Amino acid sequence: MWTRPACHPPHGGTLTGSNPTDRGKFGCKHHLIVDQRGLPLVVQISGANVHDSQMLCPLINALPLVAGLSGHPRRRPDKLHADKGYDYACYRRWLRQRGITPRIARRGQESKERLGRYRWVVERTIGWLHRYRRLHIRYERRAEIHLAFLYLACSLICWRFIQRFC
DSSP, X not given: OOOOOTTSOOTXXXXXXXOTTTTTOEEXXXXXXEOTTOOEEEEEEEETTSOGGGGHHHXXXXXXXXXXXXXXXXXXXXXXXXXXXXXXXXXXXXXXXXXXXXXXXXXXXXXXXXXXXXXXXXXXXXXXXXXXXXXXXXXXXXXXXXXXXXXXXXXXXXXXXHHHHO
């Protein structure tokens, strides 16, 4: 009986997982942090079966230094807007310890409209990313190649923004 060698990635490639909303098909998620204009700052991928809240800490830790007008470069934002998937007390404490004010909708208490004023910026950026057919459906088995295409799409989004407003 033939068994798959350990060096080969699992069915669907690395950083994929069975999608709980799509009949168990293998897929991946794009996680991103954007600024208030919708420009991507940090982008990562994970399997489709990974909960969004588990990627909050790696995304915040991966934020690049942002040079201000004077003084030391800033490492973190003042506020973080997120949807109800990130509503956990441990993440709120973790963000406050780092000097970030969490603006996270509470499950079962707040309506979608209050956070929607800010959340649409992220949804628009995800829409910009999924205009590239290579990112909308993952064709690559290796996560590094898919992440490279994701970085390229983010660079094109930033380049188009610079061309439009400068």
